[in-house]
Structures are given as C-alpha cells and as structure tokens.
Amino acid sequence: MKFSVAALSALAALVPHVAGHGFVTKVLIDGKEYDGNKPESSAIDSPVRMISTIDPVKGADNPSMTCGQDAQAAKLTVPANPGSNLQITWMSGSGDTTWVHNTGPIMNYMASCGSDDCSTFNGSDAKFFKIEQSGQDSDGVWAQAAIFQGQPFNLTLPKNLSPGGYILRHEIIALQNAQSAGGVEFYPSCIQLLVGGSGSGVPSPTVSFPGAYSDTDAGILVNVYNPGQVYQFPGGPLSNLASPGADSSDSTSPAASGSSGSSSSAASAATSSVAVAAASSPAASAATSSVAAPSASATKTCKAKTGSQKRMFKRHARVASH
Ligand SMILES: *[C@@H]1O[C@H](CO)[C@@H](O)[C@H](O)[C@H]1NC(C)=O
Ligand SMILES: *[C@@H]1O[C@H](CO)[C@@H](O)[C@H](O)[C@H]1NC(C)=O
Ligand SMILES: [Cu+2]
Numbered sequence: 001m002k003f004s005v006a007a008l009s010a011l012a013a014l015v016p017h018v019a020g021h022g023f024v025t026k027v028l029i030d031g032k033e034y035d036g037n038k039p040e041s042s043a044i045d046s047p048v049r050m051i052s053t054i055d056p057v058k059g060a061d062n063p064s065m066t067c068g069q070d071a072q073a074a075k076l077t078v079p080a081n082p083g084s085n086l087q088i089t090w091m092s093g094s095g096d097t098t099w100v101h102n103t104g105p106i107m108n109y110m111a112s113c114g115s116d117d118c119s120t121f122n123g124s125d126a127k128f129f130k131i132e133q134s135g136q137d138s139d140g141v142w143a144q145a146a147i148f149q150g151q152p153f154n155l156t157l158p159k160n161l162s163p164g165g166y167i168l169r170h171e172i173i174a175l176q177n178a179q180s181a182g183g184v185e186f187y188p189s190c191i192q193l194l195v196g197g198s199g200s201g202v203p204s205p206t207v208s209f210p211g212a213y214s215d216t217d218a219g220i221l222v223n224v225y226n227p228g229q230v231y232q233f234p235g236g237p238l239s240n241l242a243s244p245g246a247d248s249s250d251s252t253s254p255a256a257s258g259s260s261g262s263s264s265s266a267a268s269a270a271t272s273s274v275a276v277a278a279a280s281s282p283a284a285s286a287a288t289s290s291v292a293a294p295s296a297s298a299t300k301t302c303k304a305k306t307g308s309q310k311r312m313f314k315r316h317a318r319v320a321s322h
Helices: 002-012 142-147 266-280 282-292 296-303 309-320
Strands: 022-029 032-035 079-082 083-093 106-111 128-136 153-158 164-174 183-195
Touching: 022 079, 022 128, 022 183, 083 164, 083 183, 128 153
Parallel strands: 079 183
Antiparallel strands: 022 032, 022 083, 083 153, 106 128, 106 164, 164 183
C-alpha cells in the first residue's frame, strides 16, 4: 500500500493542480432545473449561493464553512416542498470537467431563514439541522465516487418540514489527504429554498457553521486508508426531521457501531444505487474498485490500456494531487 500511494503521488505531480476542485453547476428540484453560479463571474438568476473560488474551504473555523468560499446570497429562493427530490450536480474546473474527488462523505443540512426569504439571510447566524449523510458502502466505496463518475447527488427533503425559507447546506468533504492536519477539503454549497406545504416539524438538534466541526474530529483528521475502520461522521447526529434511510453507513448510531464498517440496512438501501451504477459499466466498475482503496488494484487500473481507463487514470492522478 505504501508503494501504490507513493506511486500515485508521483504520477499526480505531473498533472496540473488547477482543475482539481469545483462547484455546484446545476440543481434539479422536482424536475425543474436551475443553473449554479460560476465562481468569478456575474451572478445569474440562481438559487445557489455564489462562491468566489473553486478551491476548498480550509479549517473547520473558517467563516466560509457556512456556505462556501465568501459565499454571496443568491438572487433566487425557489419553490420546494416537504419530500421534494433534488438532484445536485458538481463539476470541476470552470464547470466542464467531472468532479475529481472520490474519497469522503457527503452531508446535507438545512436551516430556517426565519422571516427572511433567504435573499439577505446571513447563514453564520443559522441553526442548521442535519437531514442526510452518505459515507461508504460495505465495500468501502464512498458515495462521492458516484459524483466522481458524473452522477448527480440525489436528496429527498424531510417529509415534515415546516413551511418557509430555508438554506440547504449541501457539503462534500474530500478526505484523500485528511491523514495530515489541515489536509481535509471542505466544499459546502448553499441553495435557497422556499418550502411550501403544511408540515410542522421543529428541528433538533441544531448546529452552526462554523462551529459544528473541529479540525481534530475523528471524521476530519482521519486516515481513510486504514483498513477496516468505521467512518465517524462529523457534525453530530441526524436531526429528528431526517427521513428514515437518510443515514448512509452511519457509524455514529449505537446500532451501527461495532459493525466493522458494514452498512446498516438503511445504509445499503441508500448507497445501493452507487453499486448498481458501478456494476453497469466496466469502466465505472474499474473506477470504483480503484477508489475503494489505493491498493495494488488501483495501481493496476492506472496501467490499464483502454481509452476509458486511461481517462480514469488521468482523473485518478488528479484526485491524489491535493
Ligand atoms: C455574516 O455575519 C458574520 C458575523 O457577523 C460576518 O462576519 C459576515 O461578514 C456576514 N456575511 C455577510 C455575507 O454579510
Ligand atoms: C440520482 O438519480 C439519477 C436519476 O435517477 C441517476 O441517474 C443517478 O445515478 C442518481 N445518482 C446516484 C449517486 O445514485
Ligand atoms: Cu479539489
């Protein structure tokens, strides 16, 4: 394993770093599509708060942990309902390259904007409640690997949300360098939603960003390449409003702890689509096995000769590069 990590790092040094991060380029809400805001351009009519750079947020105490790098309120707050289905697409570079990281969790939080429609709401005062978390399946493949393959992330809003304005804080954490202090990469992105319906849920517990994470949390300063470890999600437990099944490979709940990394039944349901998608094409399944652990198989994938595997190899090298 030492050998293959070193080999990947050496290969990664050949690849430019600049395309290595990214942003939310698109969100579908019950089938209605909205473009994201491209960093460093003029704000468009979008519900996605605009960030200033595709680079990751560094440091759990960084004010940009709220909604991403220097995030500005979005022009739109768009309709949604309790139980709405969202598809969130991440891209890298200037929005033309598939997301380049495959290691680490995806988590989703919401916060009420109070009497505000979110258009001026400052998320640093918000009380966020966790509605979903996705980790690894029983083979160690992270939910993020599907984003790496170009799939959107699918999210169902809680069924008992009270009506009103909400910020959805959707977050990818990239852990490929998280074994070193400060190596973790945070990618929060906020989407402004006006939730209708007649729900009555009062969320609990709630957390703040920054505040919910610490740089030394077990899920933030972590060597994900340690075999057999159970990932500990940061940010506390799922809130009472989270849907059943919103907890993918939860390692923090008593039921799942001590289960040596295997998923709960809800977790298998939540991540099975990843495995199915991976199995459906040889290129994808090569990618998945290469991302599960940087082992001998990853090195083999990198040496493979087909076009798609070569492309995967290039991306894989970038993944390891930062
Ligand atoms: C939000 O509030 C924080 C803390 O008061 C402040 O530092 C930050 O600049 C505010 N953000 C915006 C976008 O107004
Ligand atoms: C999300 O749903 C879409 C549409 O059904 C599907 O194509 C995609 O693979 C799903 N994403 C994941 C990560 O399962
Ligand atoms: Cu990156």
